[in-house]
Amino acid sequence: MIVAANFKTNKTRKETVEYLKELKTIDFENVKVAVFPPQTALTEDDLIGAQNAYPTVNGAYTGEIGLEQLNEFNIKRILIGHSERRHILGETQEFIAEKFNFFKENGFEIFYCIGEPLEIRKKGIDAVIEYLKNQFRGIDLEYEKLIVAYEPVWAIGTGVSASIDEIRATHAEIRKFTSKPILYGGSVKLNNIEDIIKIKNVDGVLVGSASLDVNVFKQMIKKAKENK
Numbered sequence: 001m002i003v004a005a006n007f008k009t010n011k012t013r014k015e016t017v018e019y020l021k022e023l024k025t026i027d028f029e030n031v032k033v034a035v036f037p038p039q040t041a042l043t044e045d046d047l048i049g050a051q052n053a054y055p056t057v058n059g060a061y062t063g064e065i066g067l068e069q070l071n072e073f074n075i076k077r078i079l080i081g082h083s084e085r086r087h088i089l090g091e092t093q094e095f096i097a098e099k100f101n102f103f104k105e106n107g108f109e110i111f112y113c114i115g116e117p118l119e120i121r122k123k124g125i126d127a128v129i130e131y132l133k134n135q136f137r138g139i140d141l142e143y144e145k146l147i148v149a150y151e152p153v154w155a156i157g158t159g160v161s162a163s164i165d166e167i168r169a170t171h172a173e174i175r176k177f178t179s180k181p182i183l184y185g186g187s188v189k190l191n192n193i194e195d196i197i198k199i200k201n202v203d204g205v206l207v208g209s210a211s212l213d214v215n216v217f218k219q220m221i222k223k224a225k226e227n228k
């Protein structure tokens, strides 16, 4: 079971250091925990992954960080394809696939995010799967260090997750494309995590806003331990 926190554009470096110190007061046991802080908070810590990086060792990419900067902190974990990078920052599937392959070639553990917008969901599961298949273009779905995160865009940040039936059906379809872990993300909270992680083909969660409170995130990990 994997329980990951995506801080997005929240928390300072100081707050992240304090968060990690408090988080480590509990025994994770068999739960794999990951934390994706803002770039300014990157540090050498086994829990840490980068929310983003440019597919380059170094170079003239103003405002970006590359492998050279991640190597400084021995970071070997990265989020790729998050819906906010696709729909707010405008990353194309071609660029996302280029990024995936660069960090695959450099041995990174990749949390690869997919998810459909509401207008696609409203057309039914077949339309959803066709949309997700497009987000698999150029991606090695059997890469040994791949972790897929299914995050329906319409459930992100809304406080209302996809329904149990929607998660069950969609993860069952995604399972047909990959044998690797499949996480659910999209308004995972303390009051729904147990129901979500019990679903077949749900191998963990990627938590945004609810993870910002370290005590809530600790309780989520405890629930994951109890429902392994």
Ligand SMILES: O=C[C@H](O)COP(=O)(O)O
Pocket: 006, 151, 155, 156, 157, 158, 159, 185, 186, 187, 188, 206, 207, 208, 209, 210
């Ligand atoms: O990466 C995390 C997802 O975007 C979910 O965010 P959320 O838990 O705030 O809905």
